[in-house]
Amino acid sequence: MISKVMLVSPPYYKPYSARENRQIQADSAPLGLGYIASYILEKMPEIEVKIIDYGVETFSPERWKQELQAFKPQVVGLSVLTLGYKQATNLAKLAREFDPTILTVAGGPHATVEPEQCLEHCDIAVRGEGEQSFCKILQGQDEDTIQGISYHRFGAIIHHNGNDRIQNLDSLPFPATHLLQVKKYKEFPGWGITGSRGCPYNCIFCASPRLWGHTIKFRSAKNVADEIEYLHDNFGVQHVIFQDDALNYSQARAFEMCNEIINRGLHKKMTFECQARANKACVSLEMFERMREANFVNVTFGLESGSNKVLKSLQKSLTVGESKRAIKLARQANIPTVTGFFMIGNWGETVWDVMKTWWFVLRNNVDMVLTVCTPLPGTKFNYLLKERSYLNSNSDWESVNWITPLNRTDKMSRRYIQLLYYLTVLFIHLPSCLLRGKRGKARDLVSNIIGYVYNRVKLPVRRTNERA
Numbered sequence: 001m002i003s004k005v006m007l008v009s010p011p012y013y014k015p016y017s018a019r020e021n022r023q024i025q026a027d028s029a030p031l032g033l034g035y036i037a038s039y040i041l042e043k044m045p046e047i048e049v050k051i052i053d054y055g056v057e058t059f060s061p062e063r064w065k066q067e068l069q070a071f072k073p074q075v076v077g078l079s080v081l082t083l084g085y086k087q088a089t090n091l092a093k094l095a096r097e098f099d100p101t102i103l104t105v106a107g108g109p110h111a112t113v114e115p116e117q118c119l120e121h122c123d124i125a126v127r128g129e130g131e132q133s134f135c136k137i138l139q140g141q142d143e144d145t146i147q148g149i150s151y152h153r154f155g156a157i158i159h160h161n162g163n164d165r166i167q168n169l170d171s172l173p174f175p176a177t178h179l180l181q182v183k184k185y186k187e188f189p190g191w192g193i194t195g196s197r198g199c200p201y202n203c204i205f206c207a208s209p210r211l212w213g214h215t216i217k218f219r220s221a222k223n224v225a226d227e228i229e230y231l232h233d234n235f236g237v238q239h240v241i242f243q244d245d246a247l248n249y250s251q252a253r254a255f256e257m258c259n260e261i262i263n264r265g266l267h268k269k270m271t272f273e274c275q276a277r278a279n280k281a282c283v284s285l286e287m288f289e290r291m292r293e294a295n296f297v298n299v300t301f302g303l304e305s306g307s308n309k310v311l312k313s314l315q316k317s318l319t320v321g322e323s324k325r326a327i328k329l330a331r332q333a334n335i336p337t338v339t340g341f342f343m344i345g346n347w348g349e350t351v352w353d354v355m356k357t358w359w360f361v362l363r364n365n366v367d368m369v370l371t372v373c374t375p376l377p378g379t380k381f382n383y384l385l386k387e388r389s390y391l392n393s394n395s396d397w398e399s400v401n402w403i404t405p406l407n408r409t410d411k412m413s414r415r416y417i418q419l420l421y422y423l424t425v426l427f428i429h430l431p432s433c434l435l436r437g438k439r440g441k442a443r444d445l446v447s448n449i450i451g452y453v454y455n456r457v458k459l460p461v462r463r464t465n466e467r468a
Helices: 031-043 061-071 082-098 109-113 131-138 208-212 221-235 251-263 285-293 308-313 320-332 351-363 380-387 414-435 439-455
Strands: 004-009 048-053 075-079 103-107 124-126 149-153 156-159 190-193 239-242 271-276 296-304 337-344 367-372
Touching: 004 031, 004 061, 031 048, 031 075, 031 131, 061 082, 075 082, 075 131, 082 103, 082 109, 103 109, 103 131, 109 208, 124 131, 190 221, 221 251, 251 285, 285 296, 285 320, 296 320, 320 337, 320 351, 337 351, 337 414, 351 414, 367 414, 414 439
Parallel strands: 004 048, 004 075, 075 103, 103 124, 190 239, 239 271, 271 296, 296 337, 337 367
Antiparallel strands: 124 149, 149 156
16 A cells, blocks of 8 residues: 655756756746645545655755655656656656665656656656546556556557546645745745646647647636635745736636735735736736736736747747737836747747847837747647757757757757857847846846856757758
């Protein structure tokens, strides 16, 4: 009978650093593991659960073995992100070496879209929502009867599809925050919260449809506000970061959430931020004014590009005109910080398109967050690159950190994408941060550039596909 379960968020390393193998301190907690832990504790209270987040704990193989020796888990559950895939598999291998009887279970985005890779070192991969499937594994249910998992059987890998999504998210207990080292996270006293799962859009760079499907499931505004009060009263959380793909898929939803916050007086003792869609139907001056009244201090839009051609190629369902309007309305409502996510290295993007993004940022009052478009497994972008042989199946995900192009595109080489990224940082992003008084962000940007130069990263050239 299972009595001890260890849930682990693997370490993550920064490829460009003046110190080799510098481990990154996590900004936010692994809420997925928090939900798994609380679900286990509710359904199987006799099980002891421990969470280790190597995003805030120092990792070494020796320390990992010490943790295994001290806790002696029968099951180790690993949250596997694509960019931390190698570290996750290393933890699984070390666990097996320590005790071959430990059942290793992989979950998370990479286990969902690449279960075969995870099963090279783990016994079971849980795909999609993990609460119900993982609990059934712990209860000893026959693997052949559990939906949404992949596992080994007679030398082959068996995939069970049809993982039923949880219909009523209010039925889930709040994440097991008490099992996390709350004050060790960089964003504390801020804390993440999710009020929904899923996204109806079909952006080619996003794997959300593979994780959740295209149907959104919402928690009630009351349930979300209950968790906000719980976090404030029990852990001293003063700032809540909504981690939904967008809080305003419908304006009615945004109004409902703001009204609940205001009616409980939470806006007088806490601040809030969220991601939002910039589409015309999703925004209005009245909505942003209500968000400001509810003490939202930051609204972030996924704008991606200042070129309509690129937005269309990304299947973003957004226009540059809509982006401008959303920024203007949020500013009119006096939202203190209005942020835009932008990417370079998009499918179909040329140098001229990048210059349109520069012009967009310079002409619109928006704080910039810049990354390189990354072809994560399970995305259409990944498929397009593999179709053109621009991306191989053994890509080094460990060297990727949102600022490193893993591939060329149909219009630009890797080196060109990297050059344009740093030109944008130096001449658009960095001056924008300094003008807005974002000195901490400016320091981070300079640190990335210095680390890049220090390590003299040389991107390998693929003879047939890397022509500029």
